[in-house]
Amino acid sequence: MAKAITKRTENYSQWYLDIVKRAGLADHSQVKGCMVIKPTGFAVWENMKDQLDRMFKETGHVNAYFPLFIPKSFLSREAAHVEGFAKECxxxxxxRLMNDPNGGGVVVDPSAKLEEELIVRPTSETIIWDTYRDWINSYRDLPLLINQWANVVRWEMRTRLFMRTAEFLWQEGHTAHATREEAMEESLRMQQxxxxxxxxxxxxxxIRGVKTANERFAGADETYTIESLMQDGKALQAGTSHFLGQxxxxxxxxxxxxxxNQQEYVWATSWGVSTRLxxxxxxxHSDDDxxxxxxxxxxxxxxxxxxxxPGPEIAEVAEKLMQALRAQGIRVKFDDDEKNRPGFKFAEHELKGIPVRIGIGKRDLEKGQVEIARRDTKEKQFVPIDGAAAFAAQLLDDIQQNLLQKATKFRDDNITRADHFDDFKAIVNATRPDQTESWGGGFISAHWDGTTETELKIKELTKATIRCIPLDNEQEEGRCILTGKPSNQRVLFAKAY
Amino acid sequence: MAKAITKRTENYSQWYLDIVKRAGLADHSQVKGCMVIKPTGFAVWENMKDQLDRMFKETGHVNAYFPLFIPKSFLSREAAHVEGFAKECxxxxxxRLMNDPNGGGVVVDPSAKLEEELIVRPTSETIIWDTYRDWINSYRDLPLLINQWANVVRWEMRTRLFMRTAEFLWQEGHTAHATREEAMEESLRMQQxxxxxxxxxxxxxxIRGVKTANERFAGADETYTIESLMQDGKALQAGTSHFLGQxxxxxxxxxxxxxxNQQEYVWATSWGVSTRLxxxxxxxHSDDDxxxxxxxxxxxxxxxxxxxxPGPEIAEVAEKLMQALRAQGIRVKFDDDEKNRPGFKFAEHELKGIPVRIGIGKRDLEKGQVEIARRDTKEKQFVPIDGAAAFAAQLLDDIQQNLLQKATKFRDDNITRADHFDDFKAIVNATRPDQTESWGGGFISAHWDGTTETELKIKELTKATIRCIPLDNEQEEGRCILTGKPSNQRVLFAKAY
Structure with a gap:
């Protein structure tokens, strides 16, 4: 068998890379910063996409497709936007390419220079709003609720598979509304x-929250975010929904x-999630196995x-089980490969994260039972053959619930209140050798004086940024963790991916 | 109401453009050669994609995703391939962009020049085979049956919405096999x-056929094609499947x-269809309405x-009808817009090609009936309310069949045998003012001496190319339509899109 996965307590980044590669999710490509999404990884994305697409359509959105290229001049139209994206595109x-007249192989044909350079879209607000100008004339054309599934490119120097790559896949919703209120509602609806x-x-x-001015999307009036906590105590911005104003x-x-009967500028939102998810x-959720x-x-x-x-008896039982499971819409496979032994297969299926494993042994069959194991807790038990399909179906629900509960407990256990900057630093700099080799510190709930200056200073001192101002925040009088200036609510800090 | 669609007998190209724009399928963008696929057009593509994806998965394929960019040097590795794609990429x-130090707005940052230029993929054989090198070691890794849904770019000068655009959406299957036979089987399977x-x-x-050497994909040993005939007597290459050899x-x-236990080169196929469909x-299928x-x-x-x-009585009947139709998986809409009158709506729904229209009138309701109209033949009839859903469902099947029959008859009526070059030219140059303003001549079945020289000469003289050598061809002794040299089968010529 191939070598084991690096333990999280040894090297969390390497553990992550091992999982991504060994579970067949993705791989680096020869193109700097670009990844190859392998079949298993892409199947996960397809499942995500199908569900998200359903949810978008249920909330009244339709899909469309806009050009990959954006004329350079479009980017510049919105001042903050060009500032945010021009540096990495x-x-x-x-x-056109041509044969080098000097025999140097294939080279760029200098006579085929574009009049205006084109940018590969880093996000599509500009090209889409240029199009909406033709589509929107009256309030009757609004709201316009459009989503696009697409690839985008941001020239990232430090990449990590799925988390940060030069090219990634995502969806971007771009909606147009007649009023500020409607657009604001839409931003919050999509965050939900x-x-x-x-x-x-x-x-x-x-955690649903709103970004500070400093962490806003380039061109937005407000950015709403969903923030999650990874096992290593670092935060992940998992999705954002922007109120773009006018x-x-x-x-x-x-x-x-x-x-x-008056001419008025249209109100806008945009919102996206990506393969980063x-x-x-x-x-x-993943572990050292x-x-x-x-x-x-x-x-x-x-x-x-x-x-x-494999044998005819076992195959027959497996076939019936598969039929029963598929009838309930469950995706099931029979691993009847003859090359590898059960122990090897078990390890492979654990590595690839298949939630439920049903072992059918010759001796168990005589007792009328099969062995069912769950991936999350590794618990196993014998179940009568007749009830196996129903048991497995229920187990899938249980696992889904258990994973959410476990992750929620972990997240809640790692939101710490801090009222003094020394405590803040201690939390950020704490180590958790029992958990991961690199510990981010979790979320810190602390008062902040509301200025970008303080926010940046805290980042400089601790590497922690304000992930969001939670939407369900309670008002609470307090003093800024750094400056001591008055504040009326806590915000969430964390080191982030 | 907006102006009518141009008639096919007046200007077929304009008729096509009118349909694409007025039915809300696509639009030109500000980016030269790139189109915007509008919601209705994209919904058609989603339906196509869903079904094709199902068919690919049923034949054992899985999806994956490879980088958008291809290093320039990759293109050059396969001699025919670079020849085919370097000229339009x-x-x-x-x-990176930067602010022009001379105040000229945003300009390209000369210090951010790439070491090696990247090509936006025109097709992905090179980047994928560079990846497969790491994925394939032994016969146990084969076959590798992978498909990708992606956007690709070919720098086209003369574009036409959907038919030929600089960027288009497609799927590209790329499979790897242990033997020549298996790869050949795969190519033919996907053509089917x-x-x-x-x-x-x-x-x-x-018509399923094989391309001549001259019309082959750049890098293929054989290109299998499906060729269809458009209403204006021109052929459309609708999909191709390539046997790439080694x-x-x-x-x-x-x-x-x-x-x-011997090292051997892998055998390959690739196959694709696009938004061109x-x-x-x-x-x-479309008409002047x-x-x-x-x-x-x-x-x-x-x-x-x-x-x-709209009114409460009608709404109630409509609601029940919709439920009954949706229960059968039929996509139905209730047009209860109060702004427009029925006549306007009828024209709109015809323009947009909705196959079946059910009119619910107040007086008809008293008689317990609704009016059902089919888009293809424009026939209408009154149907009892109780049987309306079943009638409409059956009608959808009938329309589907009728469209295929009608198109098949048109195609078959427009395959002409030619045995003398004068006849050939007469067919190609014939006009059909009753059909379209520009008539392509349909398919011509003729003998050919098998040389690229003759093929190119015929193209030069008539603009007709060899669309394919049909797979179900009968052997027949004859003489080349141009050179009179001996030939043992007919091939299909046509002017093509």
Whole structure:
């Protein structure tokens, strides 16, 4: 068997990389910063996408597709936007290669220079709002509720598979509204959709909050976020929903005739989640034996293993079990490979995170039973064959619940209140050698004076940033953790991915 | 109401553009050659994609995702491949913009030049085979049956929405096999999958054939194609499946250990269909009143219109009807918009190609009936309310069948045998003012001497190319239509999109 996965207590980053590679989720490519999403990883993304797409459609959205390329001049129209994206983008300057007249192979044809450079979209607000100008004339054309599934490129120097790559897959919703209120409602609605998806499907608890001005999306008036906590005590921004005000409508001159027959700029939102969620999934649930994945998103939910090897009797029982499971919509596989022994297979299935394993042994069959093991707790038990399918189906629900409970407890256990900066630093700098080799400190709930200056100073001193101001915050009088200035609510700090 | 659609007898290209724009399928973007796929057009693509994806998975394929960018040097590894794609590609040369120190706005940062230029993928054989080298070691890793849904870019100068655009959406299957036979089987299997999809879902009859050497994919040993005939007598290459031999395995050094313990190059296929199919769909079925779309792919299959306007009684009947239709998996909408009158709505629904319209009138309700109209033949009839859902469901099947039959008859009526070059030219140059303003001539079945020279000469003289050598060809002694040299089978010529 191949070498074991690095332990989390030894090297958390390496553990993560081992999981991603060994579970067949993704791989580095020869193109700097770009990843290859392997079939198992892509199957997880497909399951996520299918569910999210359903939720978007249930909330009235339709899909469309806009160009990959954005003319350079479009980026510049919104001042904050260009500031945010110009520094890390792929620029197309030519449209042809040619044979080097000096015999140097294939080179760029200098005569095929573009009049205006094109940027590979890092996000599509600009090209979409340029299009919306033609689509929106009157209040009758609103709201416009459109989503796009697409690839985007941000030229990242320090990459990590799924978490941060130059190219990634995502969805981006771009909606247009007649009023400020409607647009604000939409931003919050989609933040809630993301929160529901994270908790109900990914079994990943999230805190809904609003970003500080400093952490806002480039071009937004408000950025709403869902923040989750990884096993190593670092936060992950899992999804964002932006209230864009009239910024892009003004930049691209998108007006509508309102009911009072007056021209008015359109109100906008945008919102997105990406393949980054797969990274969050891994770092929320997996263990030293490999991937742990919530049943609702698992490409294979149940695997049946013959012990010690396939035979007609076992195959017959397996076939019936598979039919019963598939009838309930459960994704099941029969691992009848003859090359490998059960022990090897068990380890492989654990590594790949298949939630439930059913072992069918010759001797067990004589007793009319099979062995059912769950991936999350590693518990095993014998179950009568007749009830096995129902048992496994129930077990999938239990695992889904258990993963959410466990992750929620972990998250809640790692939100610490701090009222003095020394305590703050102690929390951020604490180690947890029992958990991971690198410990982020979890969330810290502390008072802040509301200025970007203080926020940046705390970041400089501790590497912790304000992840969000929770939406369900209670008002509480207090003093800023750094400056001692008055504050009326706590915000959440953390080191973040 | 907006102006009518251009008639096909007046200007076929303009008719096509009118349909695409007025039915809300797609639009030109500000980025040269790139299109915006609008919600209705994208919904058609989603229906196509869902069904194709199902068919790919049923034939054992899984999805994955590979990088958007291809290092320039990769393209050059396969000689024919670079020849085919280098002349029309988007080249990324820089990774950052900056503020012009001379105040000229945002410009490319010259210090951010890439060491090696990246090409935006025109197709992914090179990046994928570079990856497969790491994935394939032994015959146990084969076959590798992978598909990718992606956007690709080919720098086209003369574009037409859906038919030919710089960026388009497609799927590309890339499979690896241990033997020549297996790879050949796979190529033919996927050609058959495409043919089944075209006929059973798009109601678009196709001829399966093999391309001549001159028309082959750049890097393939054989290209299998499905060819269809548009209403204007021009052919459309609707999908291709390539037997790549060991060309890419050799270019990227992908070997495997065979059962005899010997290193051997891997055998490959690739196959793809694109958003071009939507163009084919339009030009196969639509008429002067707008889009006609086969029920299986229609975003909305049935629309219910209240006559003359919505009311509680009508709404109740409509609600029940919708429930009954949805229970059968039929996509139905109730057009209860109060702004527009029935006549306007009828025209809109015809324009958008909704296959079945159910009109519910107040007076009809008293008689216990509704009016059901089919988009394809424009026939209408009164049907008792109780049987309306079942009637509409059956009608959708009938329409699907009728569209295929009609298109098949048109195609078969327009395959002409030619045995003399004068006849050949007469067919190609014939006009059909009753059909379209520009008539392509249909398919011509003729003998050919098998040389690229003759093929190119015929193209030069007539603009007709060899679309394919049909797979079900009968052997027949004859003489080349141009050179008179001996030939033992007919091939299909046509002017093509």
């Amino acid at each position: 792929a620029v197309v300057t030519h449209h 959709v993301y929160a529901d998806f994270a908790e109900q499907y990914m079994a990943m608890p999230v 910024n892009f409508a003004k930049a691209f001159d998108v007006k509508f005739l309102n009911k009072e 797969i990274g969050g999934l891994i770092m929320t 490999g991937l742990v994945i919530p049943p609702k998103l698992a490409p294979t939910q149940v695997v049946i293993v013959p012990i010690p090897k | 988007a080249v990324v040369t820089h990774h 999958v495409y043919a089944d999809f075209a006929e059973q879902y798009m109601a678009m009859p196709v 060309n890419f395995a050799k270019a990227f050094d992908v070997k495997f250990l065979n059962k005899e 939507i163009g084919g769909l339009i030009m196969t 707008g889009l006609v779309i086969p029920p299986k792919l229609a975003p909305t299959q049935v629309v219910i219109v209240p006559i003359p306007k």
